[in-house]
Amino acid sequence: MTLEEIEKNIREEADKLLQSEPLSVLMIKEQVTSRKDFTEMLSVTLSCQLAGEVIDRNELERMFNSLYAKYPELVQSACKDLHATVMRDPACTNYLEPMLFFKGFQGLQAFRAAHVLWSEGRSFPAKMLQSIISRKFGMDIHPAATIGHGILVDHATNIVIGETATVGNNVSFLHGVTLGGTGNEVGDRHPKVGNGVMLGAHAQLLGNIHIGDGAKIGAGAVVVSDVPAHTTYAGVPAVQVGRPHDEMPSFNMQQDFTRDA
Numbered sequence: 001m002t003l004e005e006i007e008k009n010i011r012e013e014a015d016k017l018l019q020s021e022p023l024s025v026l027m028i029k030e031q032v033t034s035r036k037d038f039t040e041m042l043s044v045t046l047s048c049q050l051a052g053e054v055i056d057r058n059e060l061e062r063m064f065n066s067l068y069a070k071y072p073e074l075v076q077s078a079c080k081d082l083h084a085t086v087m088r089d090p091a092c093t094n095y096l097e098p099m100l101f102f103k104g105f106q107g108l109q110a111f112r113a114a115h116v117l118w119s120e121g122r123s124f125p126a127k128m129l130q131s132i133i134s135r136k137f138g139m140d141i142h143p144a145a146t147i148g149h150g151i152l153v154d155h156a157t158n159i160v161i162g163e164t165a166t167v168g169n170n171v172s173f174l175h176g177v178t179l180g181g182t183g184n185e186v187g188d189r190h191p192k193v194g195n196g197v198m199l200g201a202h203a204q205l206l207g208n209i210h211i212g213d214g215a216k217i218g219a220g221a222v223v224v225s226d227v228p229a230h231t232t233y234a235g236v237p238a239v240q241v242g243r244p245h246d247e248m249p250s251f252n253m254q255q256d257f258t259r260d261a
Contacts, residue, residue, distance in 0.1 A: 001083045003075065006095055007038040013096040031100065039068045039075050045099060046110055050132050063125075067113050074116065078109050080149040088152045088172060088253050104153030104173075107137035111147070118143035145179075148195070152250070164208070165190035168197070172250035174219070176202035182224070194229065196248035200255055216249040218257035232260040 014032040017024040043064035051057035085098045114129035126143035134140040139159035148169035155175035165179040181189040191205040200219035218234030232242040234257045242260030
């Protein structure tokens with residue numbers, strides 16, 4: 001779905017709410033209908049969520065708008081993440097709600113801003129954003145990590161992604177997932193996750209391991225070795241228990257790994 005189509009859907013959904021739900025008026029007018037485009041909607045929404053004692057809303061809004069003007073790919077990634085959320089999360093009924101309320105979507109977009117700040121060598125504001133994201137949303141993603149587009153972060157609570165982790169496109173995260181190290185080693189020490197992977201709730205992926213495209217990791221699995229593409233791993237330590245029925249298990253979100261035997 002294009003940026004224009006997503007913006008159109010959001011505006012239509014907002015207009016319906018304004019007519020039917022009095023409690024929505026202030027938020028909808030401030031964060032949606034008074035904004036000229038999706039980019040401004042996203043900037044003000046993230047700023048409202050992240051503002052506080054560390055940095056005020058106006059400063060944050062200026063920062064997000066500046067980064068989106070400089071790096072338009074951030075907005076494109078946000079659109080793909082938003083569409084992924086609507087398509088894969090059965091609790092999501094429209095485009096407006098995840099933009100305004102879902103901390104997984106919001107935290108991921110704030111991380112993307114921190115990542116480009118880190119890439120520019122601005123480590124202090126990048127780490128500041130990381131800290132605020134962690135406290136506000138309960139997810140901790142190092143700004144140096146690399147994450148693709150079309151990402152669903154469902155529920156988001158206790159997501160941890162380390163400094164040298166990489167995540168491909170169209171990956172789905174359930175809550176409590178860790179992409180972590182195995183100790184106090186330095187250097188390249190975090191997992192590399194391929195495209196279309198589904199990571200079940202509280203899956204713990206540890207070390208510089210590779211998770212192949214289209215793999216499926218069961219809830220509560222502890223993965224400490226490479227996972228071949230298009231296989232299902234579960235257990236402690238995780239072992240292969242089958243193969244997903246689909247090439248992209250991240251799309252259908254079938255979390256019962258016993259069906260893959």
